[in-house]
Amino acid sequence: MLSGFKFRGGIHPDYFKLTAGSRVRRADLPKEVILPLRQHVGAVCESLIEEGERVKVGQKIADSESPVSSPIHATISGTVAEISVRSTPTGERVRSIRIESDGRDRWLKGKGIDPEKSSREEILAKIRENGIVGLGGAAFPTHVKLNPPEGKRVDTVIINGAECEPYITADHRLMVEESRRIVRGAKIIAKVLGAERVIFAVEDNKPDAVERLRKATSGDFEVLALKTKYPQGDERHLIKAVLNREVPPGGLPFDVGVVVQNVGTAKAICDAVCDGIPLVERVVTVTGDVRKPGNLLVRIGTLFSNLIEQCGGPVGAVRKVISGGPMMGIAQSEDVPVIKGTNCILVFSERRVVEEEEMPCIRCGRCVDVCPMGLMPFMIRALVEKGKFDACSEYDIMSCDECGCCAYVCPAKIPLVQIIKRGKMALASAKEVGR
Amino acid sequence: MKEGTKLVVSPSPHVKDAISVRGIMSAVIVALIPATVSGIYLFGLHALAVIIASILSAVGTEFVALKLMGRKFVMDGSAVLTGLLLALCLPPTVPLWMPIVGAAFGIAIGKCAFGGLGHNIFNPALVGRVFLALSWPALMTRWVTPFDAVSTATPLAKGFGSVPIFDLFVGNVAGCIGETSALAILIGGAFLIAMRYIDWRVPLFYIGTVGFLMLFLGQNSILDASDLDSLVEVGKESLFHMFAGGLFLGAFFMATDYVTTPMTKLGRIIFAVGAGILVVAIRTVGGYPEGVAFSILIMNGFTPLIDRVIKPRVYGTKRGFVGGG
Ligand code: SF4
Ligand code: SF4
Numbered sequence: 001m002l003s004g005f006k007f008r009g010g011i012h013p014d015y016f017k018l019t020a021g022s023r024v025r026r027a028d029l030p031k032e033v034i035l036p037l038r039q040h041v042g043a044v045c046e047s048l049i050e051e052g053e054r055v056k057v058g059q060k061i062a063d064s065e066s067p068v069s070s071p072i073h074a075t076i077s078g079t080v081a082e083i084s085v086r087s088t089p090t091g092e093r094v095r096s097i098r099i100e101s102d103g104r105d106r107w108l109k110g111k112g113i114d115p116e117k118s119s120r121e122e123i124l125a126k127i128r129e130n131g132i133v134g135l136g137g138a139a140f141p142t143h144v145k146l147n148p149p150e151g152k153r154v155d156t157v158i159i160n161g162a163e164c165e166p167y168i169t170a171d172h173r174l175m176v177e178e179s180r181r182i183v184r185g186a187k188i189i190a191k192v193l194g195a196e197r198v199i200f201a202v203e204d205n206k207p208d209a210v211e212r213l214r215k216a217t218s219g220d221f222e223v224l225a226l227k228t229k230y231p232q233g234d235e236r237h238l239i240k241a242v243l244n245r246e247v248p249p250g251g252l253p254f255d256v257g258v259v260v261q262n263v264g265t266a267k268a269i270c271d272a273v274c275d276g277i278p279l280v281e282r283v284v285t286v287t288g289d290v291r292k293p294g295n296l297l298v299r300i301g302t303l304f305s306n307l308i309e310q311c312g313g314p315v316g317a318v319r320k321v322i323s324g325g326p327m328m329g330i331a332q333s334e335d336v337p338v339i340k341g342t343n344c345i346l347v348f349s350e351r352r353v354v355e356e357e358e359m360p361c362i363r364c365g366r367c368v369d370v371c372p373m374g375l376m377p378f379m380i381r382a383l384v385e386k387g388k389f390d391a392c393s394e395y396d397i398m399s400c401d402e403c404g405c406c407a408y409v410c411p412a413k414i415p416l417v418q419i420i421k422r423g424k425m426a427l428a429s430a431k432e433v434g435r
Numbered sequence: 436m437k438e439g440t441k442l443v444v445s446p447s448p449h450v451k452d453a454i455s456v457r458g459i460m461s462a463v464i465v466a467l468i469p470a471t472v473s474g475i476y477l478f479g480l481h482a483l484a485v486i487i488a489s490i491l492s493a494v495g496t497e498f499v500a501l502k503l504m505g506r507k508f509v510m511d512g513s514a515v516l517t518g519l520l521l522a523l524c525l526p527p528t529v530p531l532w533m534p535i536v537g538a539a540f541g542i543a544i545g546k547c548a549f550g551g552l553g554h555n556i557f558n559p560a561l562v563g564r565v566f567l568a569l570s571w572p573a574l575m576t577r578w579v580t581p582f583d584a585v586s587t588a589t590p591l592a593k594g595f596g597s598v599p600i601f602d603l604f605v606g607n608v609a610g611c612i613g614e615t616s617a618l619a620i621l622i623g624g625a626f627l628i629a630m631r632y633i634d635w636r637v638p639l640f641y642i643g644t645v646g647f648l649m650l651f652l653g654q655n656s657i658l659d660a661s662d663l664d665s666l667v668e669v670g671k672e673s674l675f676h677m678f679a680g681g682l683f684l685g686a687f688f689m690a691t692d693y694v695t696t697p698m699t700k701l702g703r704i705i706f707a708v709g710a711g712i713l714v715v716a717i718r719t720v721g722g723y724p725e726g727v728a729f730s731i732l733i734m735n736g737f738t739p740l741i742d743r744v745i746k747p748r749v750y751g752t753k754r755g756f757v758g759g760g
Contacts, residue, residue: 008747008750011452013450013452014450166450236750236751240750246750246751247750247751248751248752249749249750249751249752251751318442319441319442319443320442320443320444320445320449321442322449326447326448326449326450327447327448327449327450328447328448329447329449330447331442331443331444331445331446331447331449332442332444333442333444334442346449348449352450353443356451356455359455359456359509359511359552360551360552360553360554361553362456362459362513362552362553362693362694363553363693363694363698364459364693365693365697365698365699366454368698368699368747369700371747372750373749373750374746374747374748374749374750374755375747375749376698376746376747378698396749396752396754399749399750399751402447404447404448407447407448407451408448408450408451408452409452409454410451411452411454411455411456411458411459412456412553413451413455415446417446417447417448418446421446
C-alpha cells in the first residue's frame, strides 16, 4: 500500500546499510557505564544517590521535578564510582554518574500492568517512571509527547520506521525481530491518545520489515511502504508523506492532529508498561570502517570505544567517530557513552574523510531544489555571512531542520548547514537580548 | 578513539555528493565538443585558431584580473567555458585579435568587475560578443559558406526559404562557428539534460516560445493559412526560426548558465519564455535578424528580480509558489 503523497525535495544518498541482515546481538556487559544526568530534551536530573553507593540494574538513580524531563536508571549493577561533569555525544558537558560493575548483573525488577485494564494516567505514569524518551534520536520525553495540551485532538498516530539515514539499521532490525512488541506498543500509544488511526510508515528499502509488521498487525493497522528518500524520517516530512498534512512553522504535530513515535520507542513503551522494564538498553548500529559491523543490544552508558572494539575494531586509521548517521550525526572529539538517543556509532577512516576546497556559490539552485522545507539555503547563507539576520527570518531560516540535503548536493562544497545554524543561533540570542 | 589518534570534528553532513564546480564546468565543456568539432569541420583551421585564442585570452585575463584584485586564481574551468562559448558565437572570418579582445572584455568587465565567479549578472561570453558586435559591426557580419568559404549572408538575414530546413538542422549553412549545427548542439545539450546538469525546461520553453510565436508572426501566419500546403509552410517557417542562428546554442548553453539565470524552476520558465518573446520581437519588429544574445542579456538583467519574487513555497505556510524551486 502506498500513501500516494510525497514530501518536497530530498536526496538519494548511497545507503550503505551494511548491517541490514545482521541479527541484533547482545553486547558484552560493560565493566563501567557513564550515565549523563540529561539524555533527553528538557531539564537536567538531580542525582538520587551518592558516590560509593551500591546500585542494581533498573534502579532509578536520578530524576527531576520539571514537567519536561525523564528519570535515569542504573544500567548495570555495581558501585557508583564518581559523579562529575563529562561530555555527551550531543556535544554538551553534563553531570554524569559513573558506575563500576560488580559483574553480577543484578536487577531491581519492576512490575508491569495490563494496558487494556489500566487508565490513561496509569499508563503515562509507567512510561515516565521507566524513563522512556524518543529513541529515534531527538530523545523527547515520551510521556510529554503522549499528553497533548488541552484542546488538541490527535486522530492519527504514525509509527516511524522510515530510518532514512544511511548506514543505520537499528530500527530495521527491531522491526524484523520485535514486530510483535512494537505493535503492542503502538496499541498502547493509540489508547493513551484516543487516536482512531495508527499507521506504520516504513521505507520501501526494508521489505522484510514491512512484511513482518503486516503480519504482526494482522490487518488492524495500516503499514505503508514509502518510497525511499532522505529525510523521510523527519516527523514533519513523514506527516506530509503519509497524510499530506503540514505542521505550521514553530508548531508541533499535535497542531495537525498527529503524534509520531519511533518504532524503538513503541517497543520501549511495551517493555515499560507491560513488563515494568525501564529503559536501560537499546539497539545501536556500529558500522562504517569497523571489522565486524553489527547491530548491538547495548546497555546505555557503554563507551563508544568499547563497542567499536566489540565490532572487531576499526579498519585503518580512525578519522571520524560519529554519533548518529552521516547526514545529521555529530562528530565526536573524545570517547563518550551511548545515551538513550544514540542509534548509531559510525566510524570513518581516512578514505571516507575527504577535505574539499570551498568554492564560490555558482547559483546552481541545487540547494533550493532539494530543501524539503522549501527554503533558499544559498540566500540564507549569503545573508548570514553579511550579518543581515533580520533578513534571514524573512527567508524563514528558523524553519530549517538541519537535514543537510543542501550541503550534501552543493557542488561548491559550502558548509551551508553550519552557516545556517550560526544564523539561527545569532537570531535566537538577538531575541533573548530584545526581551 | 585510542590515545594519539586525531579525530576530525567537522559539521554534518559527513557525506557529500561527488558533484563539484570543476566537474560541472568540465561536463559543459565536454558537451560543447560536438558543436566545436562541427565548427572546425565546416569552417576550417581558422575556426580552431579563433577558439584557442579566445580560451587563452579568457583564462589569461581572469588570471591577471584576480591577481590585480589580490585574489587567488583558481582553475575552476569557468573561464575556459566562457572563452569557448564566445568563440562559438563569432563568425568564422574574424581576425584573431577579435576573440582575444572580446574574451578579455567579457571576463574583465562582464565577470571580474562584478566580483568574479558567481557574482556576475550578465553572461560574460555574451558581454564579450555584444561588445565586439557594437564596436566592429562590419567585421562581425562577414559570413562565408561552409567548406569553400565563399562570402554570403546568414540564412536569417536572407530570410525564410533561403536554405533547406535539413541543411539548417545539420549546420551546412553560413553562420557563427558553433551555432550552425542544431544537431551538434542538441547532442551536447541532451547529454547535459540526461546528467541533470541543466534544466530541460529552459531550452524547451525558450525554443518552444520562439517556434510557437513564429506560427503567428512569420511571413506565413497560421491565421492566414487556408490549405494544407500553406500550413506546411507555416510549420517550416517556425522550424526555420528555431534552427537558424544562435537560438540552439543560446538555449542549451547560455540561458542555462547557473550564475546568470533564476534559481527556481518556475523562475527559469519565466526567464525562458521572456527570452523567447524577446527573440521574436527583435526578429519581427526590431528588424535585426538575430536577437538571441540580446534576449538572454536582457533576461539576465531581470534575473535578480525574478529570484526575489519567485520563491519556493515554505513548508507549513502559504507563502511562495508551487514550482518555485
Ligand atoms: S539543512 Fe535546512 S536549508 Fe538545508 S536542506 Fe535541510 S532544511 Fe533546507
Ligand atoms: S548548491 Fe551550493 S553552489 Fe548551488 S546554489 Fe546552493 S549554495 Fe550555491
